[in-house]
Amino acid sequence: MTxxxxxxxxxxxxxxxxxxxxxxxxxxxxxAEIPDARVRIERDFDAAVDRMNELAPDVVVLDQYxxxxxxxxAGTAVWQEIWKRRFVPxxxxxxxxVALELELPERHPFVQVITKGRDxxxxxxxxxxxxxPYIQALRGVRDELRAAIGKTLQTVTAIPFDxxxxxxxxxxxxxxxxxxxxxxMMDEEMVSTxxxxxxxxxxxxxxxxxxxxxxxxxxxxxxxxxxPTAYRVVLTPSCDLQRRGGPPKVRQVLVARCVDxxxxxxxxxxxxxxxxxxxxxxRSLRQPETSGYAPMPACSKLLPHMAxxxxxxxxxxxxxxxxxxxxxxxxxxxxxxxxxxxEQLAWAYLRVGSRPGVPDRDIETWAEDVLACDPPWCEGSA
Numbered sequence: 001m002t003x004x005x006x007x008x009x010x011x012x013x014x015x016x017x018x019x020x021x022x023x024x025x026x027x028x029x030x031x032a033e034i035p036d037a038r039v040r041i042e043r044d045f046d047a048a049v050d051r052m053n054e055l056a057p058d059v060v061v062l063d064q065y066x067x068x069x070x071x072x073x074a075g076t077a078v079w080q081e082i083w084k085r086r087f088v089p090x091x092x093x094x095x096x097x098v099a100l101e102l103e104l105p106e107r108h109p110f111v112q113v114i115t116k117g118r119d120x121x122x123x124x125x126x127x128x129x130x131x132x133p134y135i136q137a138l139r140g141v142r143d144e145l146r147a148a149i150g151k152t153l154q155t156v157t158a159i160p161f162d163x164x165x166x167x168x169x170x171x172x173x174x175x176x177x178x179x180x181x182x183x184x185m186m187d188e189e190m191v192s193t194x195x196x197x198x199x200x201x202x203x204x205x206x207x208x209x210x211x212x213x214x215x216x217x218x219x220x221x222x223x224x225x226x227x228p229t230a231y232r233v234v235l236t237p238s239c240d241l242q243r244r245g246g247p248p249k250v251r252q253v254l255v256a257r258c259v260d261x262x263x264x265x266x267x268x269x270x271x272x273x274x275x276x277x278x279x280x281x282x283r284s285l286r287q288p289e290t291s292g293y294a295p296m297p298a299c300s301k302l303l304p305h306m307a308x309x310x311x312x313x314x315x316x317x318x319x320x321x322x323x324x325x326x327x328x329x330x331x332x333x334x335x336x337x338x339x340x341x342x343e344q345l346a347w348a349y350l351r352v353g354s355r356p357g358v359p360d361r362d363i364e365t366w367a368e369d370v371l372a373c374d375p376p377w378c379e380g381s382a
Contacts, residue, residue: 199297
């Protein structure tokens with residue numbers, strides 16, 4: 001199984017399993033299948049949670065079992081605590097059909113469920129092998145974040161502040177400056193390396209803001225994720241969508257419908273043939289909009305290639321997108337368009353929607369009259 005894996009790729013695996021024989025058998029399998037694996041066993045479920053940061057595993061294999069009294073599974077409580085305290089890929093390894101109320105995140109790629117049985121230990125090893133490239137990437141993200149936090153604290157704490165401030169304002173300022181500094185450093189790191197952004201990096205997925213924002217992308221929940229016409233992009237200004245403990249300023253949200261990316265290509269008259277099409281698109285995709293269409297890049301399996309039709313607008317009830325009390329919504333909020341691309345979309349809409357319509361005029365006569373006012377401009381026939 002190690003043939004396709006980069007040499008020297010080590011992985012720390014924590015097995016949380018109360019049955020010693022089952023745990024040792026699984027460890028032997030992982031040692032044989034993944035030579036660089038460092039496998040630890042923890043038989044006490046509560047202790048495993050308490051030691052999670054100390055052990056810092058790359059992967060957790062979590063036993064899921066029912067008490068004799070058929071009370072909720074102990075592994076369920078451990079699962080919830082692991083997910084709250086430290087993100088780590090988890091393989092739920094159960095001797096029962098997964099009809100248990102695990103409350104696992106839906107369709108999460110780093111949560112796998114395997115039922116114990118013949119060759120199931122090998123299945124666990126195979127899943128860990130698939131995780132390995134991503135485990136390395138996650139380590140890199142953690143290292144980058146730790147470095148940014150360390151540099152931020154060194155810098156921000158060097159700024160003089162009143163340590164004896166009884167109001168606590170200095171402490172609040174220190175905390176808020178640190179947060180802003182970390183976020184800015186992460187952005188600056190990419191800029192300083194000269195690395196170009198990928199098209200899908202204009203999205204924040206999932207959205208961070210609690211309330212709707214201008215540039216949020218929502219989808220009709222009755223349609224599939226690869227159907228462009230199911231998507232809408234919010235155009236109402238963000239300031240009118242905020243609640244701040246009360247109702248928003250608007251009851252209805254202005255949105256633009258999305259269309260298939262081929263509608264954008266047709267509107268831009270993109271020629272047939274790969275080379276000619278690429279040449280045109282290299283110019284067009286730099287523009288905020290073309291003929292009223294703003295292109296939107298695909299984002300993994302979440303969003304398809306599509307375009308926002310800035311002339312095809314509708315109003316949606318605010319609560320159809322983000323109900324005040326939670327629960328089911330007609331439109332699912334999937335992503336936010338990040339700054340400055342959010343502002344670019346707003347500018348594109350202003351170009352299309354706020355352009356005043358004027359009647360046709362005799363431009364030819366007007367041009368002749370203008371030039372007649374300044375003869376030097378008319379010298380020569382060129």
